[in-house]
Amino acid sequence: EHHYRVAIVGATGVVGHEALKILEDRGHPIHQIVAMGSDRSSGTRLPYGDGEIPVIRSVPDAFEDIDIALFCADSTTALELAPAAAARGVTVIDNSSAFRMGAGIPLVIPEVNGRGVDFSRSGQIIANPNCSTIIMLVALGPIHRAFGLKQVVVSTYQAVSGAGRSGIVALRGETASVAAGHRPAPSHFPEPCAMNVFTHESDLDPHSGLNGEELKMIHESRKILGDTQLRILPTCVRVPVERVHSQSITARLHRHATREAIESVLGETSAIDLWPRNGPRHPTPLGASGTDRVSVGRVRVESTDQGCDVSLWVCGDQLRKGAALNAIQVADLVWSRRLSGSDASPARFAPQTKQV
Secondary structure, X not given: OOOEEEEEEOOOOHHHHHHHHHHHHHOOOEEEEEEEEOOOOOOOEEEEOXXXXXXXXXXXXXXXXXXXXXXXXXXHHHHHHHHHHHHOOOEEEEXXXXXXXXXXXXXXXXXXXXXXXXXXXXXXXXXXXXXXXXXXXXXXXXXXXXXXXXXXXEEEEEOHHHHOHHHHHHHHHHHHHHHOOOOOOOOOOXXXXXXXXEEOOOOEOOOOOXXXXXXXXXXXXXXXXXXXXXXXXXXXXXXXXXXXXXXXXXXXXXXXXXXHHHHHHHHOOOOEEEOOOOOOOOOOHHHHOOOOOEEEEEEEEEEEOOEEEEEEEEEEOOOHHHHHHHHHHHHHXXXXXXXXXXXXXXXXXXXXXXXX
């Protein structure tokens, strides 16, 4: 069997930790795994397999003899180190926003556009989309292929861990303070995150009035689907939930569809966990936490003179499918395509989920 050498940059962060856990649980054919981090985290040790692996400094020379590097750090780190790694022949899969909209940079969700991407070149930088974009397009991808998307209206309910471990610490600390009788006060976000809901903290664009998260969903979705005219109307919001992003989506289609037809295409998708429409329960962040599939429920279809509208309620673990798992699936897709005659296949690491 073919084995490859993998580096995880930002291994001590929440996404890096999740990537290590997925690689360990899934038994990927890895010859060597190298954990990289900042000067501050260098020298620490992380549990992996039956032992521990040391964290080394993220420097250009550390990428010698590495096949694939999963960047789970911020844009500054990616801009500094990803080109240096690629220059050494390393295939870089970057979770940050640094390269997503770059010309010639593939922006990949394997189930949505993986078939149309050329992974043949070594020393390639491949971008992982924003977590909210991934969750939305996993749900809408099969609908788009079958019926075409004309417009998408989406409201997000985003967990605090999307801002890193510090977001979790803030929510727990503020919640404890409120329980002790104190008024909520912000400790990490611009607004209190305990007992509160607020618009996403990314910077507002003064011309469009959209925040950075909303702009990412628009531009990334158009690039991934190859449709520069697709109208996307997002509103991104933080909610007092530790983990898993939820979304309320209404999409207008080019072609009319029945609810049964929509449920059929959703149910045939391995990355989707379709919940029964008439069941007593529906997807929740708590239920989707730690799972690999995107949970889709409350499917509604309404046909009007203006077209056919499909509404969905969606929950997806933004640390797994929204980040670490998607990057690992891209890595496996890259490697399997480069191994002519190999039996490696992305299906080998298909999403896993809790039973509903």
